[in-house]
Amino acid sequence: MIFDLLGVPPQALFGQLLLGLINGSFYALLSLGLAVIFGMLNIINFAHGAQYMLGAFCAYFLLQFAGINYWLALIIAPIVVGAFGIVLERLFLKHLYKLDHLYGLLLTFGIALILEGIFRRYFGSSGIPYSPPQLLTGGYNLGFMYLPKYRAWVVICSLTVCLLTWFMIEKTRLGAYLRAATENPTLVRAFGINVPRMITLTYGFGVGLAALAGVMAAPIYNVSPQMGASLIIVVFAVVVIGGMGSIMGAIVTGFSLGIIEGLTKVFFPQASNTVIFVIMVIVLLTRPAGLFGRTT
Amino acid sequence: MKLLRTAIVSAAVLSAGTAYGQISDNLIKIGVLSDMSGLYADLGGPGSVLAARLAVEDFDAKGKGLNVEIIGGDHQNKADIGSNLARTWIDTEKVDVIVDVPNSGVALAVAEVVRDKNKVFLANGPASSDLTGAKCTPNNIHWTYDTWALANGTGNAIVKTGGKTWFFLTADYAFGHALERDTTAVINKNGGKVVGSVRHPLNTQDFSSFLLQAQASKAQIVGLANAGGDTINSIKQASEFGIVSGGQNLAGLLVFLTDVHALGLKTAQGLIFTEAWYWDMNDANRAFAKRFAAQNGGKYPTMIHAGVYASVLHYLKAVQALKSDDGKAVVAKMKEMPTEDPLFGKGTIRVDGRHIHDMYLFEVKKPDESKGPWDYYKLRATIPAAEAFRPLNEGNCPLVKG
Structure with a gap:
């Protein structure tokens, strides 16, 4: 009955909910990386979109020049791009930890512009095709919608990675060290733990997550220099809504905003690229620390 | 995201001609206004700047004693940025003609600016047929295609x-x-x-x-x-x-x-x-495409690039014939003269500004x-x-x- 009220057949609504979940899994994966980096390093990583784009390009290069397929790219690309992130951290970011957040933001924003500019110079703005792996082509007819296999895989893969990351940071000893190091690095160092190295590796891990999302996005969207730029603002809104630095906040908000955006595409498509920011404004007005953030 | 990206590319073809008394500052300045970095950058963008440059070369502006200079700018698909840039170009950079402008939203805004300032707008990138319909202006030529x-x-x-x-x-x-x-x-x-x-x-x-x-x-x-x-x-x-x-x-x-x-x-x-145009249709097109691609990182020209080339060429011919760069007068001359160029062949421009071709x-x-x-x-x-x-x-x- 509620469906009649909304004027949308239930099949269409279920389909849109599922699609929202799929898009939400990209938001979740990307905002997770951002939340990890912000929570542990206090760096607002504006290069995240560019690193996501690098992941997609890395997958393309691996296939094109080394014949390495999607499945291996899923592992190799995050490592390569993560290593690049580590270099960035060692060369530039480590000098900024004591300064205001803005410096990190400006630096990473600049890096993002440079990277996108370089790729646009050589590959144009339209991008390059990348086919999904043979195993994941085709789809299932669910009755209420046609679900491409690849999209189903994206949801499962993203959920798994998100939950594993959450578990690692919140429930393991390594995670406890990390959290302690952000609270009081001097004390943790006194226990004989190499805090700078841990921070570097954390940044590399966050960047690797972005690259992983990039590889997963490659078969859906064209591999193009702008792919990150158009996503990064939304993902930042997700992080702000979830609460800066909150891991679970990033995951839950990522998925739920994907769904809300999906629903907007049915009821008022024109607003689908603004709805997230409207929510951000409301959340910031009522809960300035975000839905899952701790006020300190 | 793109606030910092307004890239100014400039290519000058200068000589010391004096034969054109009616040309302001003794210089024809072409402003290629396009999406230089976004979703339309490949179909127009830097390629349109190149196409305009090739047209100036082929017209042999230097040999004819005409000073021509080309600048390029990024409107970032935003009507306010595009019309502000157009206004700045015309007021302070002495731009005489604005070319390309993919994105009809930006183009309709730019067309108004160009009409107010009595300059010329050679629309190639935008598609909206309103440019030669209800929103047509005496300063506007719509060359390549429309909706x-x-x-x-x-x-x-x-x-x-x-x-x-x-x-x-x-x-x-x-x-x-x-x-x-x-x-x-x-x-x-x-x-x-x-x-x-x-x-x-x-x-x-x-x-x-x-x-x-x-x-x-x-x-x-x-x-x-x-x-x-x-x-x-x-x-x-x-x-x-x-x-x-x-x-x-x-x-x-x-x-x-x-x-x-x-x-x-x-x-x-x-x-x-x-x-409106495809590179592999005749020898002239193929030759243009090869020459274009060699200077464009191997990327072949789209119909918009071809249109930019042809319209700039026709514009320069009209300026030469008229010995003036007055906006309305040049556009009127462009409509009066039959068009002929290597890429679109023979054609005409109608009174509403529409270029007519196959x-x-x-x-x-x-x-x-x-x-x-x-x-x-x-x-x-x-x-x-x-x-x-x-x-x-x-x-x-x-x-x-x-």
């Missing part, structure tokens, strides 16, 4: 081969609205029917939700009233969601060579669409029909110049009397 011509070419061809029911995916701004309106008119005229449409924001990444709505509509044809990166993503995802294997067909109402290149033939094969209906080749990169189209039909564009008296252009 009416696209609708007339592609819409007609598809409705006549049985695609009677349509669902539109429309980019939510001036261009998409105009293209949907003009195509709907063609569909209705031929006894077809539009069963629904959905308007998506410009520069959308994910089309799955819209495609699902198109699927649910059960329309025979899903018409894509969008362009550039939006078209690429919608075609790619339509194939992923089994739109075509489910029995529906796609109609790309505006598809460029660079879009097909980005999609790959495997995904794009069989698409039918209308264009349009072509192309089909994208199958992967095994293509000899290599950029060999993508086969010609399905030629739409003769007389039928390719909206009849003069139907556009409601105030310049057309009677």
